[in-house]
Amino acid sequence: MYCLMLVLxxxxxxxxxxxxxxxxxVEQERSFILVPHGMSPDSSQRVIIPAVQSGEQPPFPCVIAxxxxxxxxxxxxxxxxxxxxxxxxADVIACVADDKSVIQIDRTFIRNGVKHKCTxxxxxxxxxxxxxxxxxxxxxxTGDTFRNGSFxxxxxxxxxxxxxxxxxxTDEWMNVNSTRVIGHYKHSCQLVGVGKVRYTINLDxxxxxxxxxxxxxxxxxxxxRYQCSNDGTLKVQGEVNEINTDxxxxxx
Numbered sequence: 001m002y003c004l005m006l007v008l009x010x011x012x013x014x015x016x017x018x019x020x021x022x023x024x025x026v027e028q029e030r031s032f033i034l035v036p037h038g039m040s041p042d043s044s045q046r047v048i049i050p051a052v053q054s055g056e057q058p059p060f061p062c063v064i065a066x067x068x069x070x071x072x073x074x075x076x077x078x079x080x081x082x083x084x085x086x087x088x089x090a091d092v093i094a095c096v097a098d099d100k101s102v103i104q105i106d107r108t109f110i111r112n113g114v115k116h117k118c119t120x121x122x123x124x125x126x127x128x129x130x131x132x133x134x135x136x137x138x139x140x141x142t143g144d145t146f147r148n149g150s151f152x153x154x155x156x157x158x159x160x161x162x163x164x165x166x167x168x169x170t171d172e173w174m175n176v177n178s179t180r181v182i183g184h185y186k187h188s189c190q191l192v193g194v195g196k197v198r199y200t201i202n203l204d205x206x207x208x209x210x211x212x213x214x215x216x217x218x219x220x221x222x223x224x225r226y227q228c229s230n231d232g233t234l235k236v237q238g239e240v241n242e243i244n245t246d247x248x249x250x251x252x
């Protein structure tokens with residue numbers, strides 16, 4: 001299991017008004033210098049755009065390091081992101097997987113067991129790859145839990161693990177290596193080996209007919225004295241006569 005996340009801020013070209021290399025407020029003598037994001041105006045990759053002396057200035061191109069000059073409205077791909085040039089600013093419009101699959105903004109898709117997500121938050125775009133778990137035809141994200149019979153499974157970075165056991169005929173569950181007593185029955189969810197968990201239900205105490213007895217409890221039935229053992233079996237302690245005197249002792 002693995003997770004790859006790439007985060008990108010919006011790229012904007014640096015624009016400076018210059019005349020012969022010096023700032024000026026004279027409109028007809030002004031030019032614009034565009035350089036890749038983060039670079040100096042003296043960069044060899046700079047592009048000089050003459051200012052329009054009258055009328056509206058046309059949209060600026062985008063100057064992108066290791067890509068070149070992209071005209072306004074054109075699109076291009078760099079790394080895992082697809083951009084559109086919008087008046088000097090390279091806006092991310094999609095994410096691109098390593099196999100060149102395109103993931104639209106705020107969309108998710110799964111291919112070959114890997115989930116690809118492209119999300120935007122303000123001016124930050126995030127491309128994320130995340131391994132998934134596959135069980136019974138369904139993909140699960142890391143952290144998801146789901147039921148398979150009596151067991152609660154969880155998708156982890158290392159794969160699918162058994163996270164617990166469901167109580168019989170309910171949606172309640174218990175952790176691995178735990179025990180719960182409900183009514184007269186003990187529910188146990190125990191790890192018995194690597195990746196192996198056993199769920200068992202056993203009588204808590206002893207039962208004789210429709211009567212239940214706790215471990216260690218002693219009672220008399222038809223002149224026979226019984227005791228409930230710790231393994232749930234009944235042990236005959238002896239026979240009792242009408243004046244409550246023991247005269248026979250036996251163990252089953």
